[in-house]
Amino acid sequence: MTRTLRLSAEYFAHPLWERTPGEAPTDVDPASLPLSDELIEGLRSWNEDFQDIAQTKYAFATSHERQQWEARGRALAQSLRDELGDDYCIEYQAR
Numbered sequence: 001m002t003r004t005l006r007l008s009a010e011y012f013a014h015p016l017w018e019r020t021p022g023e024a025p026t027d028v029d030p031a032s033l034p035l036s037d038e039l040i041e042g043l044r045s046w047n048e049d050f051q052d053i054a055q056t057k058y059a060f061a062t063s064h065e066r067q068q069w070e071a072r073g074r075a076l077a078q079s080l081r082d083e084l085g086d087d088y089c090i091e092y093q094a095r
Contacts, residue, residue: 004089005018009095011054013027053069
């Protein structure tokens with residue numbers, strides 16, 4: 001059975017969420033998945049950047065900064081697809 005994971009930055013939570021039909025999404029520790037250390041660190045860093053932005057009421061300094069952060073998220077989602085393969089459906093949700 002294919003697992004559905006959504007990459008979505010969250011305040012005080014992991015950036016990965018498992019979506020099971022009929023149930024509330026639950027956050028997933030990236031270290032619990034068969035991922036490279038580099039990708040786990042990338043997910044952590046991307047989510048920490050979001051938490052820093054949360055301190056400013058979710059206002060990026062510039063639209064370029066927001067675009068860069070969203071592009072990093074898309075690249076991380078693709079890396080998740082590459083590393084996890086067909087057993088996972090990876091979704092990406094920018095804020």
